[in-house]
Amino acid sequence: MLMDHDDAKEYLRSRMQDYLVTHHQVRNLRTNFQCVNASAHAHADRNPSMHFYPDSNRCKCFACGVSYDIFEFIRIDFGLSGFDETFKKACDLYDVQIARYVRKDNDYQKAFGQRCSEHPGISGMPYGKEFRRPSGTIREIPDQMSYYGRCVDLRKHSEKAMCYLAKRGLQEETIDYFQIGYDPSWHHPGTRNRPTERIIIPNSSNSYLARVLDDTLILGEYDHPKMKVGRQHLFNSRAIRPQSVVFVVEGEIDAMSIVQFGIPCVGLGSASQYRKLSDFLRLNPDNAKGSFFLICLDDDKAGKERAMDLSRLLDTDGFQCAMSNGLSAPFKDPNERLHMDPEGLGDVLRRAWNECQKLRIRRESA
Numbered sequence: 497m498l499m500d501h502d503d504a505k506e507y508l509r510s511r512m513q514d515y516l517v518t519h520h521q522v523r524n525l526r527t528n529f530q531c532v533n534a535s536a537h538a539h540a541d542r543n544p545s546m547h548f549y550p551d552s553n554r555c556k557c558f559a560c561g562v563s564y565d566i567f568e569f570i571r572i573d574f575g576l577s578g579f580d581e582t583f584k585k586a587c588d589l590y591d592v593q594i595a596r597y598v599r600k601d602n603d604y605q606k607a608f609g610q611r612c613s614e615h616p617g618i619s620g621m622p623y624g625k626e627f628r629r630p631s632g633t634i635r636e637i638p639d640q641m642s643y644y645g646r647c648v649d650l651r652k653h654s655e656k657a658m659c660y661l662a663k664r665g666l667q668e669e670t671i672d673y674f675q676i677g678y679d680p681s682w683h684h685p686g687t688r689n690r691p692t693e694r695i696i697i698p699n700s701s702n703s704y705l706a707r708v709l710d711d712t713l714i715l716g717e718y719d720h721p722k723m724k725v726g727r728q729h730l731f732n733s734r735a736i737r738p739q740s741v742v743f744v745v746e747g748e749i750d751a752m753s754i755v756q757f758g759i760p761c762v763g764l765g766s767a768s769q770y771r772k773l774s775d776f777l778r779l780n781p782d783n784a785k786g787s788f789f790l791i792c793l794d795d796d797k798a799g800k801e802r803a804m805d806l807s808r809l810l811d812t813d814g815f816q817c818a819m820s821n822g823l824s825a826p827f828k829d830p831n832e833r834l835h836m837d838p839e840g841l842g843d844v845l846r847r848a849w850n851e852c853q854k855l856r857i858r859r860e861s862a
């Protein structure tokens with residue numbers, strides 16, 4: 497996991513409980529256990545006198561009268577001397593890499609916040625409680641804006657990441673617009689899987705997509721090649737404005753490929769997430785007054801069925817829409833067409849957009 501020094505310190509302190517279980521074999525964290533500094537006790541702390549406080553992530557020994565955090569545990573357990581040595585050991589134990597291009601978190605937050613006020617889509621958190629999945633399978637994660645900032649810096653300095661994005665046909669302007677980043681050693685928060693190299697695509701301030709650069713990698717349990725972290729929102733919802741024609745696609749990279757031609761486009765994440773668009777429109781009806789949606793999901797069974805479902809939903813809510821599956825044929829998806837046949841994609845997009853615009857105006861004046 498990539499973070500700066502201060503975030504790392506905070507994160508590592510939060511691993512206290514895990515450390516007690518794995519390194520001190522503490523079975524029950526509610527009862528006392530042997531002091532980490534047992535050698536200083538008269539009887540090696542045979543009657544355990546140490547207690548864990550989850551709120552502060554610290555342990556206190558009633559015999560020594562001293563309170564310890566994870567760094568003091570690691571220092572004693574591994575016989576280390578200074579804090580630097582201890583901190584390095586803690587980073588090793590918990591797979592933490594310290595970002596090389598460190599700026600202050602609030603600089604990043606400011607920079608990202610400014611971008612978001614220009615383009616409100618990324619920070620837009622349009623989903624109220626009523627739209628959350630009751631199963632609670634998707635957890636909210638903490639604010640990621642400073643992480644995105646670091647990843648953008650790393651991407652700018654990484655030839656490999658820039659090459660990957662260029663190979664997918666994405667231009668620097670598009671890459672900057674979507675604040676795409678790069679994490680050379682990403683792993684899913686809360687897991688200790690082997691880190692993998694990822695492209696980081698922000699979805700909201702609390703959710704992102706981490707995509708591997710190398711599709712041939714053999715991955716672990718939490719390491720899907722396109723891993724979504726946090727509850728995902730409609731991708732690029734800022735494209736939805738009153739009286740506009742907006743294309744609707746499945747993938748984030750497909751949406752970016754279309755936006756590159758100046759065509760407003762949102763991404764559902766996948767065909768099965770088609771409700772994300774209608775949820776967004778119900779919560780932001782003013783953004784979409786008089787808008788027209790062209791639904792262009794993938795040309796497979798799921799894509800066709802969900803496109804029908806979505807057009808019915810939009811229809812019911814009084815939004816104009818049409819369906820198209822001819823944007824990328826004969827290629828797999830808009831992004832594949834972007835790097836195989838950019839002129840063809842541009843042509844078909846502009847023609848489709850003009851058609852939709854005519855329909856929209858005709859219905860508006862009807």
Ligand SMILES: [Zn+2]
Nearest residue numbers: 531557559560
């Ligand atoms: Zn003690």
